[in-house]
Amino acid sequence: MAAGSGRFPRVAVLKGGMSAEREVSLSSGAECATALREAGYEVIEVDAGRDLAARLTELRPDAVFNALHGRWGEDGCVQGILEWLRIPYTHSGLLASSLAMDKTRSKEVFRAAGLPVVESVIASRDAVEAGHVLPPPYVVKPNNEGSSVGVYLVHPGSNAPRLAETMPEMVMVETYVPGREMTVAVMGDRALGVTDIVTDGWYDYDAKYKAGGSRHVIPADLPQEISDACLDIAVKAHRALGCRGLSRADYRWDESRGLAGLILLEVNTQPGMTPTSLAPEQAAYQGISFPELCSWLVEDASCDR
Secondary structure, eight states, X not given: OOTTOSSOOEEEEEEOOSSTTHHHHHHHHHHHHHHHHHTTOEEEEEEOOTTHHHHHHHHOOSEEEEOOOSTTTSSSHHHHHHHHHTOOBSSOOHHHHHHHHSHHHHHHHHHHTTOOOOOEEEEEHHHHHHSOSSSSSEEEEOTTOOTTTTOEEEOTXXXXXXXXXXXXXXXXXXXOOOSEEEXXXXXXXXXXXXXXXXXXXXXXXXXXXXXXXXXXXXXXXXXXXXXXXXXXXHHHHHHHHTOOSEEEXXXXXXXXXXXXXXXXXXXXXXXXXXXXXXXXXXXXXXXOOHHHHHHHHHHTOBOOO
C-alpha cells in the first residue's frame, strides 16, 4: 500500500497504558507500528496515559490503532474517549469491549445465544478463602482481566486458595474444564482457523508470553466435527457480543466427552498483536501477512455512532 493510499493515512498507535498487561501492549504496539509503516502509513506511537484525550486532540490522527490490552484499554474506557473525540478506531466498539471484558456478562450473552459455557459465580475474596465456593476442581480469576493475570487452579483435595493482595475484592469462580486449550480468531465475519495450544501445564501469563512457554499447532489436529464447531462458535460469539475488526475465542475441549466437552471460555476483543501472536499466526496461515492484517484493521476502523 502506498503512503496515503488508504482512507486513514495518518494513524496513532495506542500502546502501553496503565493495566497489568502494559508490557504486552508495548510489544504489540511497537510491532504494529512497524508493520503499518511498512505498509505506507504515517504512524505516531502513543503511550496511552491519563492525558490521552488531550494528546489525540493535539495530534489529530485520521484513525487510531488500539494496541492496548487489559483494563482501561479494552474494557470500553478508551473506546468511549475515541467515540467522544469522533476518531475512527480499530477493533470492537464500546459496548462489545465492555461486555467481553466482563467475564460474567459475556457468559450471559453466550448462554443466551446457545453457546457452550460452564457454571461460574462471583464471590468475595473472604468467601473464596474461607471454603470451596464450587466443588473442586475450579478456577479463580479476576472478572475483568485478560492474559491469564491472577488465575488460580484449585484441585480436588486442596484447601481453599489464599489469594494475592493484588486480586480484586470480588472474583469469578468457574468450574474447571479439563482437556486441550484451543483458540480461533475471527477477522470481520470470517473464522481464520483453529490453533491447538500445547503447554507443559496451565496456560498462564508465562506460558503465553515467555520464550518456549507454549507451542502453537495450526491447523489443530482435531475431528472434523470439533474443528467445525470451534469455527462456528467463534463467529457466533463475535456476533453475539457485537464485535468488529479482530477477535479471538478461547476454548477447552475434553476429548473424552466428544462435542459435549467443547467449552467456550471467553472472547478477547484485543488479541495479542505481535507477528507470532495467535491471531496473526492464524492470519498468516490464511496467507495474510502481518502488515496486511494491520492495514486491514486500520481500514476497518470506525466509531460506533
